Amino acid sequence: MWKQRGVSNACSIGELRLLAKRKLPPGIFDFFDGAAEDEVSLEENIQAFRRLRLLPRPLVDVSSVDLSTTILGARSELPIAIAPTGGPGFGRHGSDGAIARAAAEAGIPYTLSTSATASIERIAREAPGRLWFQAYILRNREFLNGLLARALAADYEALMITVDLPVGGKRERDARNRMSFPFRFSARHLRDFAFHPRWLLAMARHGMPVIENLIGLETQATSASRIASSVGRSYDPSFDWDRLKEMRDNWPRRMIVKGILHPDDADCLAAMGIDAIVVSNHGGRQLDGSVAPIDALPGVVASVAGRAEVWMDSGVRRGSDVVKACALGASAVLIGRATLFGAFAGLEEGASRAITIFADELERTMQLCGVRTVGEIGSGLIFRDSR
Numbered sequence: 491m492w493k494q495r496g497v498s499n500a501c502s503i504g505e506l507r508l509l510a511k512r513k514l515p516p517g518i519f520d521f522f523d524g525a526a527e528d529e530v531s532l533e534e535n536i537q538a539f540r541r542l543r544l545l546p547r548p549l550v551d552v553s554s555v556d557l558s559t560t561i562l563g564a565r566s567e568l569p570i571a572i573a574p575t576g577g578p579g580f581g582r583h584g585s586d587g588a589i590a591r592a593a594a595e596a597g598i599p600y601t602l603s604t605s606a607t608a609s610i611e612r613i614a615r616e617a618p619g620r621l622w623f624q625a626y627i628l629r630n631r632e633f634l635n636g637l638l639a640r641a642l643a644a645d646y647e648a649l650m651i652t653v654d655l656p657v658g659g660k661r662e663r664d665a666r667n668r669m670s671f672p673f674r675f676s677a678r679h680l681r682d683f684a685f686h687p688r689w690l691l692a693m694a695r696h697g698m699p700v701i702e703n704l705i706g707l708e709t710q711a712t713s714a715s716r717i718a719s720s721v722g723r724s725y726d727p728s729f730d731w732d733r734l735k736e737m738r739d740n741w742p743r744r745m746i747v748k749g750i751l752h753p754d755d756a757d758c759l760a761a762m763g764i765d766a767i768v769v770s771n772h773g774g775r776q777l778d779g780s781v782a783p784i785d786a787l788p789g790v791v792a793s794v795a796g797r798a799e800v801w802m803d804s805g806v807r808r809g810s811d812v813v814k815a816c817a818l819g820a821s822a823v824l825i826g827r828a829t830l831f832g833a834f835a836g837l838e839e840g841a842s843r844a845i846t847i848f849a850d851e852l853e854r855t856m857q858l859c860g861v862r863t864v865g866e867i868g869s870g871l872i873f874r875d876s877r
């Protein structure tokens with residue numbers, strides 16, 4: 491049975507998810523796996539991909555297939571980048587670095603979240619690949635500017651601004667499990683943890699992870715738990731178009747905006763000189779009932795009309811999903827939970843396994859569809875019922 495084998499034998503992202511689930515206390519797993527309210531968008535993100543049907547064109551010589559492409563003006567070995575995720579170290583110590591190194595090894599970009607459990611400098615030291623920094627908009631502007639200056643100094647090539655989190659989504663699994671982020675564990679969690687002694691031992695050995703980028707956000711915050719408790723109330727719900735424009739004007743490198751679903755917003759971003767737009771509903775973790783990004787993608791692509799790169803994320807679990815996104819006009823996809831699950835199951839080896847699964851499935855799907863390069867993946871590959 492695959493469950494008894496290691497990550498190297500996991501056949502699919504779904505299997506990596508189950509391996510991660512076995513390793514983590516349920517409340518911790520739920521934090522990473524879960525989404526907002528009834529989790530309609532979480533499910534819909536996946537179902538929307540499943541509803542799309544491919545219309546292959548065989549009889550093409552597909553003995554050699556090139557999976558590489560250009561993302562933000564530089565080569566990427568796959569049309570895939572790693573999405574920013576907060577708190578990976580709470581799942582397994584060292585997960586941030588493990589995912590970043592796996593991305594570097596695979597030749598794809600990695601995005602470090604503001605609320606990661608590794609600092610801007612640590613990731614720059616540990617991972618020799620293409621790095622982007624994702625900024626949440628903090629109320630404390632001076633601190634935020636400091637983060638951007640650190641990202642520049644550490645040579646991150648692009649800044650990603652996430653705009654779909656003016657306030658946190660209502661995540662009911664976390665409320666039920668009494669989990670807040672970053673985690674503050676209490677005695678009532680001990681029973682949950684007792685059945686996962688290895689996880690508990692690792693926490694005891696390495697200590698409670700810290701949102702390293704936010705150390706010092708509250709000058710009086712000296713302990714990990716006090717830093718943690720400051721994070722939730724630090725985001726600025728007043729952030730708007732004017733402030734985004736200000737940031738665009740002041741940031742000297744490439745800028746990406748993540749969390750867009752409406753074509754008119756995408757139009758404004760392209761006009762503002764944003765380099766790439768991520769069509770995303772945050773993996774269903776923010777506004778439940780929001781449209782699946784794969785369904786919103788064609789409208790955004792039409793509206794942007796080539797003025798910026800358009801990427802998407804949320805629900806990408808198969809190489810065929812990557813093909814479908816590219817066919818509908820995305821030049822790349824981001825993956826969030828897939829590499830998290832890989833890292834929880836097997837650190838760098840597990841994160842690499844997740845990327846390899848995508849690469850293998852992408853290559854096979856392209857061959858079965860009769861396309862040899864990412865550029866050849868066109869809208870004709872999507873079946874449209876004209877009855």
Ligand SMILES: Cc1cc2nc3c(=O)[nH]c(=O)nc-3n(C[C@H](O)[C@H](O)[C@H](O)COP(=O)(O)O)c2cc1C
Pocket residue numbers: 521522523535573574575576577603604605606624652748770771772773774775803804805806824825826827828
């Ligand atoms: C546990 C978790 C933490 C996340 N943290 C962040 C974050 O810090 N910043 C951000 O912009 N998006 C964050 N996201 C959203 C991801 O960047 C991405 O949009 C989402 O995971 C894509 O959906 P997928 O998980 O189905 O691939 C997070 C997602 C998860 C699952």
